[in-house]
Amino acid sequence: MTPFKLTEELLAEIEQLIENQQGTELVSLMAEVHYADVAEIINELNEDEATYLIKLLDSDKTSDVLTELDEDVREAILSNLSVKEIAEELEELDTDDAADIVAELPNEIVQEVISEIEDKEHAKDIVELLRYDENSAGGLMAKELVKVNENWNVLTCVKEMRAQAENVTRVHSIYVVDNEGILKGRLSLKDLLTTSTTAPIREVYIPKVDRVDVNEKPEEVAKIMQKYDLEAIPVVDEIGRLVGRITIDDIVDVIREEADRDYQMAAGISQGVEADDSIWELTRARLPWLFLGLLGGVGAAAIMGGFEEMIAKHAILFFFTPLIAAMAGNVGVQSSAIIVQGLANDDLKGSISNRLIKEMLLATLNGLILAAILLLFTWWWNGNFYTALAISLSLVAVIIVAGIIGTFIPLFLDKRGIDPAIATGPFITTSNDIFGILIYFWIAKLVLGI
């Protein structure tokens, strides 16, 4: 099996077949293509072509294709489908994916779409999932799971399980509940295969099972599943009733999105844009941070304007402001990134003051090494030892202050319940630029006695 690769030729061939309305050829061409690859193809087609293809293919395939499409493409296609056609797609999907799609539909058609779903149990589950906040375990979970009553025996259990498993793509664990639906424990498939059929479930299940509350944050669910190497975790409501199940593939998406968000925040990009978004969307994501940088730069200019009398005697000081600002920014980004990552991975121990002391020592060490190099260079270049000393001393001071700010701000934000990742990008660079330049000119003034 060679991996699928979307080539220009393949795309041209598909567009040609669509134009000629060669449905049979298209169906047989797509038969062997995985739905994730079909989605990749459809993302490249125009709206009419995409709609034609979706209507042409079977809904057991297209439903999965829909979940993999870019959001704007999906929205466009759905707007061309009838209420009945949308309901048919939802029928084929797991409840979590179906609920995600319903949540994107225009409000006025939601009720109609749901009422067109023939499997009423499925429709009820979807409606229930819509109640939960998108940013919670409830918003991630699916209703598909295999559960058995603790009062059954293994034989009943296997029979029930076979019936339930029809609707569940992947069986990870069999959850055991009591008559009230309260989660009591789990059975593994392996246990079922190796236990006598008359044994009551009550006697064979494992009473210990990891679970999450329906209101838990997705990032917390991700941490728990990663730490304990879980492939699925049951979700319980406020009184402990089993209400759903989260599988690791959804968590992989959470992890990926969280990492992408932190990374973008550090780079001064907001709103989770992608390279293929429109120029307008990219501008909205980038311009605010650039504006912040502009303000910082104007602030720096104003500070330097205040030291204008120095320029006649020590122009060289002004030549080194970009260096000082850059170093302040770099150190600040480094230290804040380490803290933000430590917070995200939950491996920061010890008090804030210990962190600050450590960062101070580290910054002092780095600062002294770099300043020594800079001192020798500037002295050689300019010939004036005191100017060189002023610049180098400032560099040490600026690095220390930048390191402390970079360490303190994310820790402080985190304590306040604000996402510390905001402190890694232009925010920290800009504030460190200003502090850096201010410290620089102060120290220069002091050393040079101006």
Place this chain on the structure above:
Amino acid sequence: MTPFKLTEELLAEIEQLIENQQGTELVSLMAEVHYADVAEIINELNEDEATYLIKLLDSDKTSDVLTELDEDVREAILSNLSVKEIAEELEELDTDDAADIVAELPNEIVQEVISEIEDKEHAKDIVELLRYDENSAGGLMAKELVKVNENWNVLTCVKEMRAQAENVTRVHSIYVVDNEGILKGRLSLKDLLTTSTTAPIREVYIPKVDRVDVNEKPEEVAKIMQKYDLEAIPVVDEIGRLVGRITIDDIVDVIREEADRDYQMAAGISQGVEADDSIWELTRARLPWLFLGLLGGVGAAAIMGGFEEMIAKHAILFFFTPLIAAMAGNVGVQSSAIIVQGLANDDLKGSISNRLIKEMLLATLNGLILAAILLLFTWWWNGNFYTALAISLSLVAVIIVAGIIGTFIPLFLDKRGIDPAIATGPFITTSNDIFGILIYFWIAKLVLGI
């Protein structure tokens, strides 16, 4: 079940029990604690305490604990265990985890440890895994899997499977091979539960199965498993023989590590350090990038030195160099981050020149908006329209150039097979600082006619 929380009190209690050698109390205290939590506790103990606890607990628990420990803690503990004790731990582990630990052992004891493993099949599998590059599918996979011969029938298959499943923690798929061991397809557990026992496997298996080559890069395996929502993928050798299996929990680690690495690279930190590493390790990871920043700053100073004659007439130009440098850096980081992320997520389509044109339009739009604001401000502040115009025009030019550099460099590195993430951090900031300042003074010279 309340989630485990490592408190100061619990840690003190455990240390007390260890000091008093109250083994029975410790064993019963730890009985209910998950191995990942035991690892968290041991990471906080000193070497003697940790070794005592590991020796005290059963190796079916401690083997899993070992895999979760910080690398330096594990190394210290292993150095206190006898060859026989290490072999006992390895015996309990899946082959992939066992091989990872063996790879960390001092060379001189590896052979002895392996020969102490009683299960010779297990030992052979571990040795085989050691052959593979750590940074390949072979280095990630485990030998534990359930495979059946296409010539068996369902009954034989279920029997064989039960026997094999004893050694496999999680059964995802049953792989079907021919007499030569060539991977032919798969069976799902569900299929087995619902098919007649006399049916030959040849007639019921699914001949389509995703697979990866044993030499495939871990990042590629991660992309495939994410794209196709797989929880396990079989690994085949050069001639298509089934040699192992990779499960999603190992891939979650790959994704996390890759994201962490990209993030650190963008922040100017190398070598995958953590907040709790020593000052020396942190310095090694941070100093080289700071040194690069220092060089850039010196370069900028040299450039400004070349425009010294301007300083008497237009000191204000020098006040705005930090602004120009900061904006060049910010724009460069933004555009490179979007490209790097697009490359990592495999969703960049279209040619390099199209990307560059798009980035140019975007940068022009952003640049014009910011420059208009800056023009008004500087004009008002300084009173001289031409200086204000020079600064603002430069800003537009610098933003465009920075955006193009930020887009081009990662694309170029990627084409060359170099990790483009290297282009997101201090590298791009530093080069953009220099280009920015150079362009700035050139344009100022031109506009002001000096």
